[in-house]
Amino acid sequence: MPTTRRAAVLGGNRIPFARQFGPYAEASNQDMLTAALEGLVARHGLAGERVGEVVAGAVIKHSRDFNLTREAVLGSSLAADTPAYDIQQACGTGLEATILVANKIALGQAESAIAGGVDSASDAPIVVPERLRRKLLRLNRAKTPAERAKAAAALRPTDLGIQVPAATEPRTGMSMGEHMAITAARWGVTREAQDELALASHQKLAAAYERGFFDDLLTPYLGQTRDQNLRPDTTLEKLGSLRTAFGTGPDATMTAGNSTPLSDGASTVLLGSEEWAAAHGLKPLAFFVDGETAAVDYLGGEEGLLMAPAYAVPRMLARQGLSLQDFDLYEIHEAFAATVLSTMAAWEDEEFCRERLGLDAPLGGIDRAKLNVTGSSLAAGHPFAATGGRIVATLAKLLHEKGSGARGLISICAAGGQGVVAILEAA
Amino acid sequence: MPRSDGYTSFVNSGVGKKVASALGLPQPVPLRRYAPGRPLVDGPVLVGGHADTPAVSALRDGLTAAGATLVDAVPDGPRLGGVVVDLTAAETPADLESLRATLAPALKRLGRCARVVVVGRDPERAGSVAQRAARRALEGITRSVGKELRAGATANLVLVADGHEASALGTVLFLLSARSAYVDGQVVRVGEREVHAAPVDAERPLAGKVAVVTGAARGIGADIARTLHRDGATVVCVDVPAAGASLAAVANEVGGTALQLDVTALDAGTRILEHATTRHGGLDVVVHNAGITRDKLLANTDAERWDSVLRVNLLSILQMNEALLAKSGLRDGGRVVLVSSIAGIAGNRGQSNYAASKAGVIGLVDGYAADRGLVRRGITVNAVAPGFIETEMTARIPLATREVGRRLNSLAQGGLPVDVAEAIAFYAADAQGAVSGNVIRVCGQSLLGA
Structure with a gap:
């Protein structure tokens, strides 16, 4: 049996994310995934190259797309003998795909791989x-x-x-927003705190675009050069003026402004062994350290639908011997502003950490200056399966900028009461 | 991709030929263009000239090796593919008779898209006034012959240095070949550097080279990338992030890499160099092709329009070259190719900012080519100056203006982006180590600025 080795994140590419029925209204999942792959291939000089495997998926999928990723590969400039397969774990798809291929690389079963995801809320x-x-x-x-x-x-x-199809949980008939509203109320997350998080997301994403941060992470598509949902000039007043969309009565704090919109888009990440990277003139941005998935019983267990990452992270930290504060950067997917705030509140809560997580002490707080530093899904949009790839590539580049050894945590919630989390470390 | 404008197609049809001939209209023909495997010339090449023709003697073996059948007299059978007239031994204007005697009978026996290459010496290096006059006369003769020729034939002049005639082989081959389809009435100076190019695969003269092309997402830039790739180079395709989608398509087509950046960024040169070095191990060829137009009469040009064109077309090159031409930059024997424009030579109404930038580019060529440090490292710096080229940009010119632009040249047609690219690929090859400081117009011998 081979011993394990480090899998490196070498780069990424995505197309700008668009709002449902926006510029990508007529684009299929296959079109978008192919476009994202083509940009990745061009950036890394992989035309005609056989990559170990390409793993991606979509949450909302046509029956004709039974071999979506392989079809996208065949339509790309990658060598036609590049194998591919689809996976699906709701909004965790992109990150789960990354974990899968990183593990194969670590085990020596692949030298290189591409992980990705795509979703269209328009071409449903x-x-x-x-x-x-x-x-x-x-x-x-x-x-x-x-x-x-x-x-x-x-x-x-x-x-x-x-x-x-709608973002509705089959077993409860409730929308994801309605589920989230219950959790937000449980943790006393205020409207103001959610709007502030949303505002910060837009401002930080806009600043990242301004400094050219996405020049080597993104390839324009169908005339779109930036995420369509980005509102660089939004204000707390504007966000505060929006009507609530989920929840009832005094518990209704969630609006279209502090929830992610239905979106279209695709993302890809290139991973490889250090040997493969060197042979291709590619410098590792970050190494994949660990990944963990969790699920919660949101039906009978009285846990919030989107709270699984709160369980996955401590399990992974314990395995790695790390504390929640041992990170330079945190990427917590903003499905809703309330998701991020509820998760962080839970980690700071002694009772939750003791009774639900079985810990002696609370995990503690996160330095907000290290959280989603180039914005997240509230600003960029959230094409379900594409979010993982967006976050992995973004965090890998951010860690690379910070310098060798910098550590980053990724947390993504998913439908069905699931969560996928991972740790990257700067190369 | 042989393309042709509607008029050219028409006059090459049966009825069109008659109409054009009866009315004395221009009669452009589809130009012979290069494709791997095509012979150098279609027909034998007549060689001749004055006295002991030292250049022809030095080039004879090379021309033959490249596939040319050399003849010393106009043959009765097949039409000539080309003529090489060597006047390097001319001492006085009286010696020009040798040129007339060689060329006059040959011109009547030229085939389609045939080539006339006159070889002479630099007037500035003449030993006497009479010799200088004779040498200078060659330019007038060549340009007149270019205008006299029909059916896609061209005439160009090569100036070679005494004792370094063999270094001109690559230039003469380029001017004879289909690669120079739209190069007409030009003077190319070949310097004194000895070219010790190891025998290379003639179809892949850039094998092993790493080239960077800015503005590669579309138009001429995309064809430059394709042509350099065809000739064997690994190509880094650069364009602004907003053009990333088409840039990726070009990069993947040529099996190169895409680098999205704005050439006016302060660190553009460093980033290009870093990309080329880490990804491909170094950098050999830089083609500064990125350019923009912001046309307005000077009277109506504000500072913004003025500044943006100069920044993108001229200042960015200076800025990038700080890194690219540093000791740690371009490898020895490197090539820098700039893209000027006929507007930079002749000027153009409503393009004072553009003309400033493109004339400035010629200044850059002069300056860099004279740089002793670069010369020592074997780095050459040259430019092409495109005339009317059929691109998306020229397709937007109003029909009447466009037609005038197209026909006002000896070949009576617009050039194709690939014609510009071929001239750039010519400069880029190792064989052109002695070619520096040149500005070749790719204009079909346009009347503008001639």
């Missing part, structure tokens, strides 16, 4: 109601004219109708 599959679907399948199975006539006669005008 349309589903017919279940009753109609069954009748249509019956019609399709019919062999004789008589059977066909009988099956056709069973169709009723009332069967018609279409269902567009």
Whole structure:
């Protein structure tokens, strides 16, 4: 058996994220993933190159896209003998893909790999109601004219109708925002704190664009050169004037301004062994240190739908012998401003840390100056599966800027009560 | 990609030929363009000249090795692919008769897109007034012949240094070949540096070289990247981040790398060098192609329009070259190629800012080419000055103006981006170690600024 070695994050590329029904309204997941791959290939000189494997996925997927990532590879400039497969773990997809390929590289099963994700909230599959679907399948199975006539006669005008997928939890029928509103109330997260976090996200993302930070992380697509959702000139007053969107009564603190919008976009990250990187003239930005996933029982266990990262992080820290304060940078995915604030509140809460996490003392606070320093999903937008790749590439570059040994923590919540977290360390 | 404008297609059709001929209209032909595997010239090459023709003697073996069939008299059979007339031994204007005697009968037997290459010496290095007059006369003759030639044929002059005739081989081959399709009526000076180019694969003269092309996302820049790649170079494609999508497409097409940056950024040169060094191990060829236009009559040009054009087209080159031409920059034997413009030579109404930048580029060539440090390192600096080139930019010119621009040259047609790229690739090759300080116009011998 091979011993493990370090897997390096070598670079990334994404297309600017766009709002639902915006400039990418007509672009498919395959189009966007291919575009993101093409930019990555161009930046790293991989045209005609066989990469160990490409792993990506989409949360909202057409049935025709059963081999989405492989199809994107075939449409790209990578060598056609580059294998690929799809994974899906809701909003954790991109980070989970990174963990998968980093582990393969660490084990010597791959020399290089690309992890990524894509999602379109615009070019969504349309589903017919279940009753109609069954009748249509019956019609399709019919062999004789008589059977066909009988099956056709069973169709009723009332069967018609279409269902567009929504960010709704199948087991509760509640939207993700409604779930989050319960958790926000549980942790007493205020409207003001959420708006402040949202404002900071926009300001920091805008500043990062201004200093050219994304020049080697992003390739324009369909005329879009920056994230469409970015509002560099938004203010607390503007955010404060928005109507609440989730929750009821005094607990309603969440608005369209402090929640991520439905988005379209794709991202990719290039990883490799140090040998492969050197052979390709690529300098590692960061090494992948560890990853952890967690899930919570949000149905019967009285835990918030998006709180799984609060459990995943301490498990990973314990394994690594690190404290929550041992990081130079934190990337906590802003599904909602309240997600970030609830998670941090939980880590500071003695009772939660003792009873839920089984710790002797609270994990403690995070220096907010180290949190999402180039903005996060509230400003950039959140094409579900593409967020992980955005964060990994961004953090790897930020750590590289900080210098060797700098450490960063990633935390991403996902539907189904799940969470994916990881640690990167500057090369 | 052979492309042709509508008029050229028309006059090359049966009826169009008759109409154009009856009305005395220009009759452009589709130019012979290079593709790997094509012969150097289509037909035998007549060689001749004055006295003992020292240049022809020095070049004979090289020309033959490159596939040319040399003849000393106009043959009865096939039409000539080219003529090389050597007047390097001319002492007085009387000796020019040798040129007339060689060329006059040959001109009637030239094939389509044939080549006339006159070889002479630099008038400034003449030993007598009479010799200087004779040498200077060659320029007038060559330019007149260029205007006299038909059917895509061109005439150019090469000035070679005494005792270094063999160093001109690459230049003569370029001017004979299809690579110089739109180069007409030009004078190329070949210096005294000995060229010890190891025999290279003629189809991949840039094999092993690392080249950077700025403004590579589209138009001429994209074709420069393609041409350098075709000739064997690894190409770093540079353009502004906003052009990243097309830049990525070009970089992937040529199997190179894309580097999104603004050439006016203070650290642009350092970043280009760092990219080329870490990714590809070094840098051999720099093509400063990035450029913009902000056209307005000078009377209406504000400081912003003035400044942006000068910053992108001229100042950025100076700034980047601080890093690129430093000792730790371009490798010995490196090549710097700048892109000037016919507007920088002739001036153009409404383009005083652009013309300033493009004339300034010629100043850069003169300055760098004279730099002793660069000369010692074997680094050459040259420019191309495109005339009317068929690009997205010229396609936006109003039809009437565009037609005039297209036809006002000896080849009666616009050039293609690849024609500019070929001249750049020519400069970039090792064989051109003695070619520095030149500004070759790729203009089909345009009447503007001639």
